[in-house]
Amino acid sequence: MRLDARIPDGPIDEKWSRWLDAHRLVGPLNRPSHTVIVVGTGLAGASAAASLAAQGFRVKSFCFQDTARRAHSIAAQGGINASKDFANEGDSVRRLFVDTIKGGDFRAREANVWRLAELSENIVDQAVAQGVPFNREYGGALATRSFGGVLVQRTFYSRGQTGQQLLLGAYSALQHQVAQGRATVYSRHELLDVVLVDGEARGIVARDLVTGELERHAADAVVLASGGYCNVYYLSTNAKGSNVTATWRAHKRGALFANPCFTQIHPTCIPQSGEYQSKLTLMSESLRNDGRVWVPRDPDEQRPANAIPEEERLYFLEERYPAYGNLVPRDVASRAAKTVCDEGLGVGPTKRGVYLDFRDAIRDRGRAAIEGRYGNLFEMYQRIADENPYEVPMRIYPAPHYAMGGLWVDYELQTTIPGLFAIGEANFSDHGANRLGASAMMQCLADGYFIVPHTVTHHLTKRREHVDETHPAFDEVVRDVQARIDRLMAVGGNTAPQVFHRRLGNVMLDRCGMARTEAGLIEAIAEIAEIRDAFWTDLRIDGRPDHLNQSLEYAGRVADFLELADLMCLDALRRAESAGCHFREEYQTDDGEALRDDEHFATVTAWEHAGEGVVPVAHDEALEFDSVALATRSYK
Amino acid sequence: MRFRLELWRQTGPDDPGRYEVVEADGIDPEASFLELLYQVNEGRIASGLDAVAFDSDCREGICGSCSLVIDGMPHGPRQVTSCQTFMRDFEDGQTIRVEPWRSNAFPVIRDLVTDRSAFDRIIEAGGYVSVTTGPQPNPNSMPIAPATQEAAMDAAICIGCGACVAACPNSAAMLFTGAKVTHLNLLPQGQPERRQRTLAMVEQMDEEGFGGCTNHGECSLACPQGISLDVIGMLNREYRAALRGKPVAGTSGMTAQ
Ligand SMILES: Cc1cc2nc3c(=O)[nH]c(=O)nc-3n(C[C@H](O)[C@H](O)[C@H](O)COP(=O)(O)OP(=O)(O)OC[C@H]3O[C@@H](n4cnc5c(N)ncnc54)[C@H](O)[C@@H]3O)c2cc1C
Ligand code: FES
Numbered sequence: 001m002r003l004d005a006r007i008p009d010g011p012i013d014e015k016w017s018r019w020l021d022a023h024r025l026v027g028p029l030n031r032p033s034h035t036v037i038v039v040g041t042g043l044a045g046a047s048a049a050a051s052l053a054a055q056g057f058r059v060k061s062f063c064f065q066d067t068a069r070r071a072h073s074i075a076a077q078g079g080i081n082a083s084k085d086f087a088n089e090g091d092s093v094r095r096l097f098v099d100t101i102k103g104g105d106f107r108a109r110e111a112n113v114w115r116l117a118e119l120s121e122n123i124v125d126q127a128v129a130q131g132v133p134f135n136r137e138y139g140g141a142l143a144t145r146s147f148g149g150v151l152v153q154r155t156f157y158s159r160g161q162t163g164q165q166l167l168l169g170a171y172s173a174l175q176h177q178v179a180q181g182r183a184t185v186y187s188r189h190e191l192l193d194v195v196l197v198d199g200e201a202r203g204i205v206a207r208d209l210v211t212g213e214l215e216r217h218a219a220d221a222v223v224l225a226s227g228g229y230c231n232v233y234y235l236s237t238n239a240k241g242s243n244v245t246a247t248w249r250a251h252k253r254g255a256l257f258a259n260p261c262f263t264q265i266h267p268t269c270i271p272q273s274g275e276y277q278s279k280l281t282l283m284s285e286s287l288r289n290d291g292r293v294w295v296p297r298d299p300d301e302q303r304p305a306n307a308i309p310e311e312e313r314l315y316f317l318e319e320r321y322p323a324y325g326n327l328v329p330r331d332v333a334s335r336a337a338k339t340v341c342d343e344g345l346g347v348g349p350t351k352r353g354v355y356l357d358f359r360d361a362i363r364d365r366g367r368a369a370i371e372g373r374y375g376n377l378f379e380m381y382q383r384i385a386d387e388n389p390y391e392v393p394m395r396i397y398p399a400p401h402y403a404m405g406g407l408w409v410d411y412e413l414q415t416t417i418p419g420l421f422a423i424g425e426a427n428f429s430d431h432g433a434n435r436l437g438a439s440a441m442m443q444c445l446a447d448g449y450f451i452v453p454h455t456v457t458h459h460l461t462k463r464r465e466h467v468d469e470t471h472p473a474f475d476e477v478v479r480d481v482q483a484r485i486d487r488l489m490a491v492g493g494n495t496a497p498q499v500f501h502r503r504l505g506n507v508m509l510d511r512c513g514m515a516r517t518e519a520g521l522i523e524a525i526a527e528i529a530e531i532r533d534a535f536w537t538d539l540r541i542d543g544r545p546d547h548l549n550q551s552l553e554y555a556g557r558v559a560d561f562l563e564l565a566d567l568m569c570l571d572a573l574r575r576a577e578s579a580g581c582h583f584r585e586e587y588q589t590d591d592g593e594a595l596r597d598d599e600h601f602a603t604v605t606a607w608e609h610a611g612e613g614v615v616p617v618a619h620d621e622a623l624e625f626d627s628v629a630l631a632t633r634s635y636k
Numbered sequence: 637m638r639f640r641l642e643l644w645r646q647t648g649p650d651d652p653g654r655y656e657v658v659e660a661d662g663i664d665p666e667a668s669f670l671e672l673l674y675q676v677n678e679g680r681i682a683s684g685l686d687a688v689a690f691d692s693d694c695r696e697g698i699c700g701s702c703s704l705v706i707d708g709m710p711h712g713p714r715q716v717t718s719c720q721t722f723m724r725d726f727e728d729g730q731t732i733r734v735e736p737w738r739s740n741a742f743p744v745i746r747d748l749v750t751d752r753s754a755f756d757r758i759i760e761a762g763g764y765v766s767v768t769t770g771p772q773p774n775p776n777s778m779p780i781a782p783a784t785q786e787a788a789m790d791a792a793i794c795i796g797c798g799a800c801v802a803a804c805p806n807s808a809a810m811l812f813t814g815a816k817v818t819h820l821n822l823l824p825q826g827q828p829e830r831r832q833r834t835l836a837m838v839e840q841m842d843e844e845g846f847g848g849c850t851n852h853g854e855c856s857l858a859c860p861q862g863i864s865l866d867v868i869g870m871l872n873r874e875y876r877a878a879l880r881g882k883p884v885a886g887t888s889g890m891t892a893q
Contacts, residue, residue, distance in 0.1 A: 047769075054768035066691060066749075067756050069796055070699040086776070125772035131765045131825045133780075133789045140779025161793060164698055168792065172764035179760045187753070210745055239693040274664040278671050279695045380696065383720050449769045496681035498674065542686040547647070548746040551677075551687050 003256070003606055003621040006410045007111040012627045013093070016115045019411070023454055024461040031056030032182075034460050037204055037219040039191045039246050041068035043076075043163070043441055044424025045225030046170035047448030053177035055453055057460075060217055061174065061183055062206060064190045064241055064553070069171040072227050072239040073444065076163020077377065078147065078284035079155035080127075080441040082120040087144050091152045093117045100439060101628050103149045103329050104404070104432020105580035105596065107259070109604070110627055111411060112429050119446040124156050126449055130169040134158050145373075147437035148285055149329035149635070155438045160284055160377045166441055170448070189215070190553065191246045192481045194222060194253050194420065195473050201420035202467045205477050207485075209553065212546040214478050216469040221419045221456050224250060225448065228403035228425035230263060232561045232568065233513070234505020236400035237269060237282040243557035244564050247407050247426050255415040256606035256619065258408035258428035260564065261572035264435055264581045265514045266401030267333035270384055270394075271353040280399035281384055283356070284377055285437040288326045290361035290370060291394070293317050293333070295354050299344040305355055305393045316340050316354075324635040331434045331581040331594075332635060334398035338514050339592070341397075348395045357393035398514060402440060404431045404581070405571075408606040408621075412455035413447060416606075419459060423447035428604065433580025485545050488555050493538030497555040500535045504528065504558070504565055512569050517585045521573045525566060532562045567607055567616060574618060577601045598630055637663045637723055640731040641676070643688050649743045655733070658688075665724040669712060670695060670702060672723055673734075690748040695719040697860060700795035703802070704748055705735040710799035710858045717797065717860045737802035741809070741845045752798050754844040755812060761840035762833035763816040765825045778824055791818035793861045800855035800863075806847030811855040813841050814867035817874055831878040838875050 008015045008022075026034065034057050038049040041063040049061040063071060083096035096117040101108055124142070128134065134156050135143040144153040158165040177183040188209040195203040195216075203218040226246035230236040251257045268283045294313045301308065316336055318325045328336075337354050340346065347353050362370050367390060371378070378389050385395065407415045407422035409429055414421050424444040431439060467473075511524035535558065541551045578587040578594035579601065587595040596602075604621040639660045646653030660676050667675070670692050677687035693701040697717040706712035712721040726732065734748065742750040792815070800811035817834055820826035826833070849868055856865045 051769040065693055065699070065701065066752060067796070069756075069759075070693055070701050072694070072699075074699045074795075075694045075696060122771070125775055126767075126769060128775040128778075129765065129767045129772040129825060131788075131820050131823050133785050133792055133819070133823065134775075136780050136782045136785045138782060140781055141776045158789060158792075161698070164795075165789075165792060172759060173768070175756065175760040176764040176766055185756070187756075239699065240695055241693050273666045276664055276667050276671050276675050278668075278674055281696050380720075383697075383716060384722075386722075386724070453769065494682055494684075496678045496687075498678060540681055540684075542681050548689055548749060550689055551681060 040225030042071035042073035043444035050173035053182040078286035079157035103436040108432035233400035256408040259405040262404035269399035271397040355393035700797035710802040762836035803858035809846035814871035
């Protein structure tokens with residue numbers, strides 16, 4: 001298979017406008033005769049569904065939560081980037097583009113990233129028009145702040161709840177379209193498979209989670225906006241329900257899965273406290289604007305943080321990276337924290353933690369200023385850790401957070417299955433080997449509001465036979481889905497699904513997390529196989545499949561994570577270099593930074609499913625860097 | 637820690653339901669209330685019993701999924717969401733009663749899971765600015781004073797969990813509806829549809845079977861986001877003005893642009 005990203009010709013800053021000028025349109029009167037399924041109601045899905053419906057298409061929107069507004073995107077905190085240069089710092093589309101390519105350690109596709117930077121400006125305008133209350137300066141203009149990996153203030157925010165406000169904006173736009181009769185939201189529904197007719201995506205099979213019924217939904221195009229898969233690590237900052245099932249099912253029907261090993265471990269999370277902990281809580285990266293990261297220089301330090309004098313503190317980010325200091329990109333910050341903890345300098349009961357200290361910021365700028373910027377984050381920290389961060393430094397440690405990998409898509413955000421699109425965190429596209437802060441929401445909304453509505457339209461202009469729910473392809477897929485559910489229900493062991501999930505998470509965090517080695521990955525693959533065998537012999541699901549059954553839902557997701565984990569390790573093994581978040585210990589510079597191998601791995605690896613129990617096939621898309629020179633990242 | 641839990645069990649809307657007593661032992665004081673239930677369920681599944689159904693997702697107090705009435709109080713004793721309620725807030729050995737939201741407008745689906753889609757329909761009635769995707773004006777061409785933005789934000793932070801309804805003796809949804817009306821009606825973007833929005837959302841609220849506000853104030857005390865009763869005052873003023881068909885004069889504290 002040859003991977004064709006279908007990047008339009010022309011200079012990079014004209015590609016998208018040329019594409020728009022050339023793409024074909026569907027007339028307004030014909031649009032209601034086309035149905036588009038959008039799976040997911042996060043920032044990507046809700047914005048896509050609302051935009052497609054507003055254009056006049058019939059939209060069916062799906063989510064597994066009880067309402068569209070609760071999608072995982074609601075939890076995003078810190079902000080969203082846009083190259084508006086409101087702070088008059090000389091910011092530009094080009095700078096946002098360069099920062100994103102460089103932040104991703106040169107493993108993203110230039111043309112896509114340029115378009116993302118271009119569209120970033122429209123997103124903030126769109127959100128403001130919807131009534132999203134971004135923070136304002138005294139004169140009433142929009143306020144901005146900095147995130148990691150950049151030297152400008154281009155991040156727009158609504159206190160520490162930017163994701164909530166942006167998602168509620170997109171959700172209300174979707175509800176507006178529901179009121180107009182153009183969109184229908186199927187909440188408490190889970191996609192369990194994609195239906196192909198003549199090789200094209202023509203619908204989905206979804207389970208009504210309340211009745212257990214398997215439903216058929218036919219469509220002319222299917223958009224997956226089902227989010228990321230970091231819950232493969234069990235403990236992560238993601239919502240409990242976030243999972244890989246939608247993209248994994250599509251993968252097994254023929255969509256290639258790209259760069260699965262590119263997962264981001266976020267530096268500023270509240271450390272784990274006990275075995276039964278079910279999630280890790282992120283403290284927004286924006287805190288690194290004012291907080292200073294340090295550990296005691298003495299591994300045997302016993303004094304409380306505030307009693308440790310200045311010269312006995314190791315501000316390891318500031319020392320090692322003087323130019324960016326506490327605002328180095330996430331992969332760099334996380335690895336540095338891991339290194340000092342490995343050296344025995346960690347703090348807190350488990351010694352897996354570092355301080356994030358606001359003492360100096362409070363002294364210099366006053367408590368009120370800090371409270372205004374981060375009040376709700378400080379409250380959240382105090383609630384969870386039971387310590388007052390205005391008085392003692394926060395303790396933080398890296399946690400799995402974001403999946404740069406995902407379904408391979410071309411410039412039109414179409415997967416290798418025609419008619420199947422993937423947007424938001426579900427696709428692999430724009431962040432390379434490491435995502436910069438405040439760029440995920442930007443990408444979700446660029447995809448959903450401004451890209452996929454046009455590329456789906458273009459797809460719909462092609463003539464195709466009418467397919468409805470009676471098509472035999474649906475019978476076949478429903479049979480497969482039913483067989484899978486039956487198989488899960490029939491295992492008849494003694495162990496709850498979360499037990500296997502926890503075991504898998506331990507293996508993945510240890511072997512395929514912040515640092516990876518060849519030997520470790522090979523062992524991980526064997527361990528994952530053992531857990532998978534145990535799962536299929538000792539799983540127990542209570543209740544029946546014909547009612548709300550959360551154990552059944554969970555077991556299905558764990559089964560897919562067990563398969564994905566294997567692919568992640570394979571991908572990490574094959575990529576014999578370090579890039580961004582993928583740090584292979586064998587490949588590092590003398591001072592411990594990631595060592596890329598551009599000769600062999602300036603590529604996207606897209607994996608093809610080759611059948612159950614068969615080794616998947618890797619395909620490479622070569623990345624070309626014409627608009628920014630391949631260079632070693634340095635934040636020093 | 638050890639707890640004696642009285643858990644509400646109900647197989648569906650037509651089942652009258654009952655309490656089941658469950659002993660939970662070996663609970664970490666740092667566990668959240670949801671983690672307590674995960675642990676209970678894990679044990680129940682392993683011993684051949686069925687798990688208790690409850691809603692949750694973000695587990696950090698922002699998605700509004702979790703919805704437990706803990707010892708008679710929506711979300712428990714601390715005015716935070718159920719997922720942010722920690723076992724260290726309870727006494728070792730304590731008996732704790734756990735119920736779903738109780739309101740006719742939120743029918744029970746199973747155990748502790750309720751159907752809160754009535755809230756979606758209230759938003760659908762008018763909880764938006766009717767713009768569609770496309771080129772929009774430069775946001776700085778419409779300056780908004782930080783005080784106005786802050787007041788709008790104080791209302792916009794509603795997570796739609798429904799604790800306000802569960803806490804209200806009348807099952808009123810005025811705090812929820814008032815929060816959305818306040819958020820949008822305070823901002824310049826919300827002005828063109830101000831009157832119509834208010835009328836439509838209130839009408840939908842009534843249609844869903846929520847009661848009316850008689851100033852108990854329980855909703856605001858149960859609200860994990862601490863949304864103020866002022867939003868109900870604003871809703872009432874907006875509604876009266878909308879009925880009269882007049883633009884609303886601003887009042888102190890909640891001044892529209
Ligand atoms: C704590 C936290 C803070 C963050 N802060 C920031 C930030 O400040 N700035 C930033 O830019 N990014 C941030 N991010 C990242 C960003 O929030 C996410 O990458 C982004 O929200 C993903 O959005 P999405 O639309 O792709 O998917 P999601 O929001 O994850 O939504 C997925 C949707 O798909 C649905 N779904 C999934 N599978 C199925 C299925 N099988 N069937 C039916 N429906 C399904 C779900 O119901 C849901 O509606 C943060 C992330 C976390 C975890
Ligand atoms: S689980 Fe999201 S608010 Fe509690």
